Amino acid sequence: MSLVLDPTAQDLLFREARTANTFTDEPVTDEQVQAIYDLVKYGPTAFNQSPLRITLVxxxxxxxxxxxxxxxxxxxxxxxxxxxxxxxxxxxxxEELPALLPHFPAAKDMFFSERPVRESAAAMNAALQA
Structure with missing residues (x-):
């Protein structure tokens, strides 16, 4: 069985990816940030919770x-x-679930009323988005 993802993309994402330790001085534009966010916002999260928050410095x-x-x-x-x-x-x-998951607004209280459950879900799902 072959993967649908192009081998070049596989290399970029998995085989050759490394933590960046140096950066160029080339500015990052608002358009580039928006393009990245437009991909991240579709990351798979349980109940569409999308808990990732990004602060740009x-x-x-x-x-x-x-x-x-x-x-x-x-x-x-x-x-x-x-x-x-x-x-x-x-x-x-x-608090945002009724808007993010309109067909199941009860999920907010049914699954996430307890803080430890929310913290665990937020950590895991934000990591998926990242």
């Missing part, structure tokens, strides 16, 4: 505040990156 002042909270090994590369995206999970995602 562009200004030198915001970057300076962020860098001081990072591990020493991450400070220089983060300071030099043209854009920093902080990915987080919204533990209150269930």
């Amino acid at each position: 562009r200004s030198p002042e915001a970057r300076e505040r962020l860098v001081q909270h990072l591990a020493e090994g991450n400070q220089a590369k983060t300071a030099a990156a043209p854009l920093v995206a902080i990915l987080s999970a919204d533990n209150e995602f269930h």
Whole structure:
């Protein structure tokens, strides 16, 4: 059985993918950010919960505040990156479920009324989106 995904894409995504440790100084445009988000928003999440939240850090002042909270090994590369995206999970995602899952609005309270359940679901599903 062969995979439908082109071998070049397989290499890019799985076989040759590595953590970026250096960045060019080429700016990241709003259009590029939007194109990336337009793919991420369709990531598979249970109950369409989409708990991923993205905070973009562009200004030198915001970057300076962020860098001081990072591990020493991450400070220089983060300071030099043209854009920093902080990915987080919204533990209150269930408040949006009636709009995101209109055919089953009861899911909000039926499955996610308890905070530990929401936190676990948010962490797993935000990781899927990321």
